[in-house]
Amino acid sequence: MATSAEQMWNTYAQAHDLTDKTFQTRWFGDQENPEEIRDLTTKILAKDKISTSRPLAYYASEGEQIPQPGDYYVLLDAEMHPVGIIETVVSELIPFLRVSAEHAYNEAEGERTLADWQARSLTKFTEQMKKFDRNFSTNDPILCEVIKLAYKE
Template sequence: MTNDKAIQAFWNDFKKRQGFTHNNYQAWAFGNTPDMADELADLVVKGIKTATTSARELYEKGEPLPQVGEFNMILDGSGDPVAMTRTVVVETLPYRLVTWEHAWHEGEGDRTLAYWRRVHEAFFKQEYAEAGVTFTENMPCVCEVFELVYKKGD
């Protein structure tokens, strides 16, 4: 569930502050539960979480991959906007080759690769199962690094 009116107001405020005239942004929440969305959005707002990973094979047909320079509005578990990020790096690689550095930038748990693998494997196994496919360590991951450029209350 998203709060379309709050999303538009948040974007308009950010756009005005930046002097933008375009409306090129995506609005989304992390994870698959409201609690997870709240937790991860909070890490973004605090500047701890500066990366994310998605399963390339689970993108909808025709859905574009993240692109360097694009803006993303991060939503909390209630669908309300809390931050704007700008993508600075995008690379696709097999799950088994995701690095400790990317895990650190994801900012979750103790920020180790072991923690990242434990929680992401569980997450991806569930997502793949729901899509009717099997997770493997060779699954292509879209690894995105971003910078926090604006947050609620700025």
């Protein structure tokens, strides 16, 4: 097992001739909820969860870069240890009410239906944005991202 995210990335990048690429670390779920991170990480490593979404305003509020196709991330588990490498395949802005049933299904959470995704996401995004003293509206743009598992330990 790789001892660090950097070591995992360097080994992967050399093996795949990606010397011109860089990486960031990333986990899925609320860091205060390790069980959620474990669940989502397991789904990503099983190639079941292949999409994710966040309000566009989240990225500006957190000062995070918007994922772009071709970006690589070392995936961290609930203990913040590297367990794999993912690549962003698609990154597109879509109004909340226009997110597709396919995207909702591929997030691999809840009932995997659009109605369930909308209900859960409305609650989650509203709470996320409250942390930044912002309101969330169903007219707001959502960054819908498709990811690919490129490597796992």
